[in-house]
Amino acid sequence: MTAMGSVAYTAGRMSKFDAIFADALDTAARRGMRRRLRPLVPAGPGRVRLDGRELINFASNDYLGLSRHPALIARAGEWTERFGAGAGASRLVTGTLEAHAAVEARVAAAKGQEAALIFASGWQLNAGVIPALLAAGEGEALVFTDKLVHASLHHGCAAAGVRQVRFRHNDLDHLESLLETRGDEKARRFILTESVFSMDGDRADVEGLAALADRYGAFLYLDEAHATGVLGPGGMGLSGLAPGQVDLVMGTFSKALGGFGAYVAGSRALCDYLVNTCSAFIYTTAPPPAVLGAIDAALDLVPTMDAERAALAAASDRLRSILAELELSTAASTTQIVPAIVGHADAATALSAELEAAGFLAPAIRPPTVPTGTSRIRFALSAAHTPDDLDRLVEGLAALAPQRRPDA
Numbered sequence: 001m002t003a004m005g006s007v008a009y010t011a012g013r014m015s016k017f018d019a020i021f022a023d024a025l026d027t028a029a030r031r032g033m034r035r036r037l038r039p040l041v042p043a044g045p046g047r048v049r050l051d052g053r054e055l056i057n058f059a060s061n062d063y064l065g066l067s068r069h070p071a072l073i074a075r076a077g078e079w080t081e082r083f084g085a086g087a088g089a090s091r092l093v094t095g096t097l098e099a100h101a102a103v104e105a106r107v108a109a110a111k112g113q114e115a116a117l118i119f120a121s122g123w124q125l126n127a128g129v130i131p132a133l134l135a136a137g138e139g140e141a142l143v144f145t146d147k148l149v150h151a152s153l154h155h156g157c158a159a160a161g162v163r164q165v166r167f168r169h170n171d172l173d174h175l176e177s178l179l180e181t182r183g184d185e186k187a188r189r190f191i192l193t194e195s196v197f198s199m200d201g202d203r204a205d206v207e208g209l210a211a212l213a214d215r216y217g218a219f220l221y222l223d224e225a226h227a228t229g230v231l232g233p234g235g236m237g238l239s240g241l242a243p244g245q246v247d248l249v250m251g252t253f254s255k256a257l258g259g260f261g262a263y264v265a266g267s268r269a270l271c272d273y274l275v276n277t278c279s280a281f282i283y284t285t286a287p288p289p290a291v292l293g294a295i296d297a298a299l300d301l302v303p304t305m306d307a308e309r310a311a312l313a314a315a316s317d318r319l320r321s322i323l324a325e326l327e328l329s330t331a332a333s334t335t336q337i338v339p340a341i342v343g344h345a346d347a348a349t350a351l352s353a354e355l356e357a358a359g360f361l362a363p364a365i366r367p368p369t370v371p372t373g374t375s376r377i378r379f380a381l382s383a384a385h386t387p388d389d390l391d392r393l394v395e396g397l398a399a400l401a402p403q404r405r406p407d408a
């Protein structure tokens with residue numbers, strides 16, 4: 001049998017546990033929780049083609065519209081020509097190219113840190129760095145986490161075998177009370193949180209967090225995935241509001257920077273320690289040159305995009321105002337992420353379908369991603385959207401949203 005024939009045969013086989021899988025999927029469907037992949041085609045700035053129709057895309061994390069920028073595309077191609085399609089190995093074997101070191105130095109400088117490391121994704125980074133970090137030193141490790149942090153941070157804590165001490169969302173008074181009462185002076189304290197929360201679009205008080213971390217000798221770990229490129233000095237994140245006070249900053253290149261991958265930035269000793277202990281870094285193939293080229297181009301562009309960031313902030317304010325008039329909660333959003341909370345999962349799914357029929361891609365976000373009773377449409381605005389795009393969304397929401405209020 002040919003190799004191709006073998007692949008075709010195995011692809012058609014049923015798993016021994018397909019009945020179990022099917023039952024789980026049926027249960028999810030009955031609860032309005034089943035997800036499906038929907039392949040689409042990019043169709044220009046802020047747009048996609050889905051099922052043969054062009055839609056304005058209000059679901060992408062491409063906050064500055066850089067994923068289609070000619071400079072990123074060109075440099076990705078140039079670096080592929082110069083360095084090849086792949087890195088060829090893990091970083092500690094032969095996978096560290098001069099290009100990796102150069103881009104990491106640029107990231108460290110942009111974040112005001114001594115050093116940086118590049119990872120394949122933000123999820124991989126958080127899931128791998130946290131166990132390595134918590135393994136350093138002796139004695140008890142107490143991990144204080146905002147109750148709404150990303151699933152990857154929770155996974156990292158679970159992989160480390162530590163029980164989280166969760167504080168109420170963005171409640172620094174509650175965090176301080178927990179820091180005061182939990183653990184003795186010998187305990188190593190870690191605070192894990194985000195600067196911008198991906199589902200509510202609100203911000204942490206980074207300066208307040210840094211002050212608490214300093215007061216209680218806690219290590220501050222800040223996830224800047226949704227702030228990098230959009231907020232803070234030069235658009236490089238809110239950690240810039242507390243220079244020199246955040247112990248570890250991570251973020252992604254796959255959102256506002258338009259490419260792929262993630263970074264961790266901190267002291268040289270921290271990054272050298274991770275090179276020696278973090279399995280997510282040690283045992284995976286290095287990011288390819290095309291990815292590095294796109295990152296390098298984005299790092300050129302982001303500091304020059306103050307006008308785009310201002311327009312994005314103004315559009316976000318306008319959308320929040322319209323949703324408030326329609327009596328739909330936007331939680332505590334102050335960023336380019338604007339949720340419209342409708343309550344039940346079925347209501348969010350129905351509103352998403354109606355928006356799609358009207359020409360907008362805005363998927364429903366349901367449990368377990370968000371708490372039960374807070375299903376929503378998560379609007380992600382982009383500098384790629386035109387004023388007319390937002391006008392059309394506002395008109396569509398005015399026609400569709402009132403019947404989807406939680407109390408309707």
